[in-house]
Amino acid sequence: MSTDDPFRRRRAIEMRTPRDTRFQPHTALGEGAEFDAIRRMIERWGPAARRIGDDAAVITTLGERSLIASTDTSVENVHFKREWLTPAEIGYRAAASALSDLAAMGAKPLGMLVAMGIPEGWRRHLDPLSDGIGEAAMTADAPVLGGDMSRSSELTLTITVLGTARDVLYRTSARPGDSVYLTGNIGASGAALSAFRSGGQPSPLSRAKFVRPVPRIREGVWLAENGAVSAIDVSDGLAADLRHIACASRVVINVDVGTIPVFEGVDSIHALASGEEYEIACTSPTDLDVEAFERRFNVPLTRIGSVTRGEPDVVFTQNGSVVEPPAGYLHFE
């Protein structure tokens, strides 16, 4: 995929309250012009901002649980093209993408707020658009609690999700000795995007993964309650997303590319740059009960690597040799 892939330009910036407060929040983000802009903004805000850097913000406590919130924008021609998706799929996908940030924190949804910017030509598609949002809401048990509607020149959906978590998964909590796990497989979304962008039609299965991603909400809660300590959802591509954990936790993440489950027909190396997968990558100091997870969710859970000490980095090996993920996977401009 090319270096200006618009899907990689999106990244939720959120507060974190890590167990370990040594790290400045903005150092938790990886490289890239977008993250530079965010870092600069956080510096200027100073006391007007709280610690930012996870998939979602941890705001306050509700008894033994934490209140979690995240906001996520989908813009026509930036995050999707009209001709790729039906209006219902656009609505569903925007909501699912926001809900995935709750999954990455191990949070159970309370609901969502839906802000819509609707161009004139989109008004007649409001029914299927809202049906798609409603479907995602029902699937994740995250009812629409409110919203805002305004005119705009391009379709813009900003969805804010709220949830609670007992055990919160932070990007800063990975430690040397942890194992790295991945839910599902990766590569289908990137394959669909490549097909769309070259003017073709993706295969039905890869298209399904692209247009109807399932946020791993229940899986995220299970992971948090069964040993995982840090996590991220795969939205920029596994390589870029693991880098966020490595930077935030100041560790080296080592991944054996051969162990990564990839979508049929997709090259493992290319799959590392496949964004918008919405699978969960996590680390755990103890062995996760893979069999129990797979029995319960009918979704694969695979150990793909380990965490070691060292300058923050992600190292991919294949057949014993270090390999580089596709050039440009960290470029946001």
Added chain:
Amino acid sequence: MSTDDPFRRRRAIEMRTPRDTRFQPHTALGEGAEFDAIRRMIERWGPAARRIGDDAAVITTLGERSLIASTDTSVENVHFKREWLTPAEIGYRAAASALSDLAAMGAKPLGMLVAMGIPEGWRRHLDPLSDGIGEAAMTADAPVLGGDMSRSSELTLTITVLGTARDVLYRTSARPGDSVYLTGNIGASGAALSAFRSGGQPSPLSRAKFVRPVPRIREGVWLAENGAVSAIDVSDGLAADLRHIACASRVVINVDVGTIPVFEGVDSIHALASGEEYEIACTSPTDLDVEAFERRFNVPLTRIGSVTRGEPDVVFTQNGSVVEPPAGYLHFE
């Protein structure tokens, strides 16, 4: 002001949990094409949406307090024009407008999430834009907790505010016998907008009210804790906003136009259609301690009318005669 005033197109749609659950949520909204679209969406969502209709959603409880959330979008050329405001003012105003919805619920802020759609030409203004947001955050003690940044073809700021309230002010809680109160005065924002739209420059005082509205956060909490039961912030214009309370509570709201404090030089009748004022209109079954309020906040609090039984309506009288607010104040299309 003309009937296609873009400022009236904006209206937060939010969940409510009224004490009295007789009313369907979508009947709580007034007339207008935008509200028709929202009503239709809520109907289609069915169980995928919760009760919507207040300035903000009441989501869950935190001990003796309720968790409140609202989302609000500001779009360039819809909610403001670039030449009217500095980048810092645009940032401040977008955040203040969102925070005002917390004030209308009697809620104290926890913080906000900032989703930005940034066009290419706006990138060099990110510093002052974020400074303005930061200033609003500091003023209201509502730190930035997280956000999202993406490209877009027009500047779009969607700000989600979170807060808590002990005594929640619902639109549905006005009852016959209540008195109607208004904080501050109205008309300045409309006067500034008229000047901007006719290509002129507003007076410094009216401009200040337009570009630096102060969300009545502390005032809203005081009102909720000192007798007020229902409230709304003046964003569509006092006439339109009181209509939302009248419809939601199924009451008649009677306002003596002569008692409404208006900005110097503005006609009282025109002031009724002045939007984006961010003053609070509320109802209370008991007399509010106006003197204590004014001493504490150095802001006027004025009794402007009363609530009576009857088909939902807002009736304005001047010198004993019924008067009509400016034509078009309820038109959103």
